[in-house]
Amino acid sequence: MMTPELGVCYYPEHWDEAVWKVDAQRMAECGLTWVRIGEFAWSQLEPEPDRMEFDWLDRALDILGSAGLKVILGTPTATPPRWMLDKWPDMLPVGEDGRMRRFGSRRHYCFSHRGYLSECRRIAELLGRRYGQHPYVHAWQIDNEYGCHDTALSYSDSALEGFRIWLQQRYQSISALNRAWGNAFWSMDYDSFDQIELPNLTVTEPNPAHTVDFRRFSSDQVVAFNKVQVDALRPLTDRPLLHNYMGRQLGFDHFRTGRDLDIAGWDSYPIGFLSDRLDASESDKLRFLRQGDPDCQAFHHDLYRAVGDGRWWVMEQQPGPVNWAPWNPAPLPGMVRLWTWEALAHGAEAVCYFRWRQAPFGQEQNHAGLLRPDGAPAEALAEAKKVAEELSELDPLQPIQAPVALIFDYESAWVIDTQPQGADFSYFGLVFDAYRALRRAGLSVDILSPDAALDSYRLVLAPGLAVFGQNLKARLAEHSGTVILGPRTGSRTPNVSIPLPLPPAVPGLDCQVDFVESLPPASRIPLEGGGSFIRWAESISGAASAIIRTESGHPALAGSQSLAYLAGWPDHGGWDRIIHWACESQGLEAHSLPQGLRMRDTAQYQFVFNYSPETTEWNGLRIPPAGVMRHPHRQKADGT
Numbered sequence: 001m002m003t004p005e006l007g008v009c010y011y012p013e014h015w016d017e018a019v020w021k022v023d024a025q026r027m028a029e030c031g032l033t034w035v036r037i038g039e040f041a042w043s044q045l046e047p048e049p050d051r052m053e054f055d056w057l058d059r060a061l062d063i064l065g066s067a068g069l070k071v072i073l074g075t076p077t078a079t080p081p082r083w084m085l086d087k088w089p090d091m092l093p094v095g096e097d098g099r100m101r102r103f104g105s106r107r108h109y110c111f112s113h114r115g116y117l118s119e120c121r122r123i124a125e126l127l128g129r130r131y132g133q134h135p136y137v138h139a140w141q142i143d144n145e146y147g148c149h150d151t152a153l154s155y156s157d158s159a160l161e162g163f164r165i166w167l168q169q170r171y172q173s174i175s176a177l178n179r180a181w182g183n184a185f186w187s188m189d190y191d192s193f194d195q196i197e198l199p200n201l202t203v204t205e206p207n208p209a210h211t212v213d214f215r216r217f218s219s220d221q222v223v224a225f226n227k228v229q230v231d232a233l234r235p236l237t238d239r240p241l242l243h244n245y246m247g248r249q250l251g252f253d254h255f256r257t258g259r260d261l262d263i264a265g266w267d268s269y270p271i272g273f274l275s276d277r278l279d280a281s282e283s284d285k286l287r288f289l290r291q292g293d294p295d296c297q298a299f300h301h302d303l304y305r306a307v308g309d310g311r312w313w314v315m316e317q318q319p320g321p322v323n324w325a326p327w328n329p330a331p332l333p334g335m336v337r338l339w340t341w342e343a344l345a346h347g348a349e350a351v352c353y354f355r356w357r358q359a360p361f362g363q364e365q366n367h368a369g370l371l372r373p374d375g376a377p378a379e380a381l382a383e384a385k386k387v388a389e390e391l392s393e394l395d396p397l398q399p400i401q402a403p404v405a406l407i408f409d410y411e412s413a414w415v416i417d418t419q420p421q422g423a424d425f426s427y428f429g430l431v432f433d434a435y436r437a438l439r440r441a442g443l444s445v446d447i448l449s450p451d452a453a454l455d456s457y458r459l460v461l462a463p464g465l466a467v468f469g470q471n472l473k474a475r476l477a478e479h480s481g482t483v484i485l486g487p488r489t490g491s492r493t494p495n496v497s498i499p500l501p502l503p504p505a506v507p508g509l510d511c512q513v514d515f516v517e518s519l520p521p522a523s524r525i526p527l528e529g530g531g532s533f534i535r536w537a538e539s540i541s542g543a544a545s546a547i548i549r550t551e552s553g554h555p556a557l558a559g560s561q562s563l564a565y566l567a568g569w570p571d572h573g574g575w576d577r578i579i580h581w582a583c584e585s586q587g588l589e590a591h592s593l594p595q596g597l598r599m600r601d602t603a604q605y606q607f608v609f610n611y612s613p614e615t616t617e618w619n620g621l622r623i624p625p626a627g628v629m630r631h632p633h634r635q636k637a638d639g640t
């Protein structure tokens, strides 16, 4: 149990040295204790190949550390300097359209390029040797936002070479690959691994097994890239290593990079995400315009808690308008405080604001910071300060295990997103809808990888888990709580074909999916008793009894209180019924929270957050817009 802390992202190389000291003092006065630096500074650290300029960084560390701040030092590998391209002209990533992407922004490298990989090892070692034991460097960030700007997949010659080797290792013989991929279909058989191309620029869609293997390979390349820097730094430093992940980023398996690191950081831009990255309705986009989606931040907090195996941070917290979404409104007063407290209630060890001072040059000129470009306080500074004061008066927050587990699987996302079968079917969207419903019921949720222990969860949901491993199947079949599978759970083998016997094929659940259909936006299949299926419905047969039926009498949720299969994508009303039924089965208290009100339990407290733009009354509480309430947690009789 530790007291959470606040911090900020800072770019000493953007400012005259004369202001560093004042900046550092102001950060400390504001109650910030962490400062992240260096993650984009390669051209300043090595202006020419092998000519290092560490002096400025030495001075910056000294100034920041002397002010009492703890530094997170970034390896600068997300922004290779221009000279690097003279050395390695083919290191740039190649888009799906086959065109090489260019220098002039960031993340201009292909994960598969061995030359660039050796440069990353070299710079990580140089930094590790110089700063690994530095008294003011308390943590390391490796690279920044893997996969951002669509860079997890690169269709370069290096990727092609790596992919062929990867396939050879996976399948051993070309006939095994032909069988696994089902290449008898459309005469796609290969005679040798050297004939296999990357799955872009085909006449129509490529074989889904080919695409999913390319996704797996690309994910492995990110894991390997990260590991090179981990291996370079580990012998040189005993400080924790972390990466700064993104919201709704499915380009690689974060659980696997997470295993090599100590902490998972992620970037929380609630207003930007609502406008840019979520499939929210137009009315929700308006209602939550200045607050962000009420579930998006919490979802990622819970996901990254799992990725970091319990240790996670918000590495970048939106402080005001951003510059990159289609529209960029300012937060409602109080929201920066609310977002910060919500992260802390979900167990963040630290929340760092992005960034200290707004940059008057470069791509992000309209991105707010805690200070304006002239150094005057921006709106968020006072809110950050307030949280720091509040934190100093509070006992450390003690996390709890949530009663509900929601399984999240990157491989299933690749499988479903390769063959969505309905234009608006996304794996993330399905899992997120389930999460929203759990939150509307006021439940605290743990998001788990398919390998995680499930033992004491009262309720486990595994929607859309297309690739459903035998081990997890057996564990879920025997689980003592309520397990809800489906839709699409177990719908593909690891080779991306339909399994036989037909899915879900789980012991103890006599039900099989006979056929599936997708539905356009205006269409719905009403459920008896309220709610509907939208987007997706499955026709299931078998002896499992129907718990909920469609109005035309087909089973919609079938099975028992221990193990049930959901045969479609429920709308809001449908999900609410299912979650309330499951909670009742388990004797769990389920609320029907007003729109925009959300809760999270820690061991000592129940936190209530108001995302709505008006005062909301609930359960005897009157919570102002952007309000945060915290009251001692009511221990329930059964101790949950």
Ligand code: GAL
Pocket: 144, 145, 148, 267, 269, 316, 322, 323, 324, 354, 364, 367
């Ligand atoms: C993040 C990134 C930062 C900055 C920020 C702007 O995705 O890590 O470097 O670009 O977005 O919102």
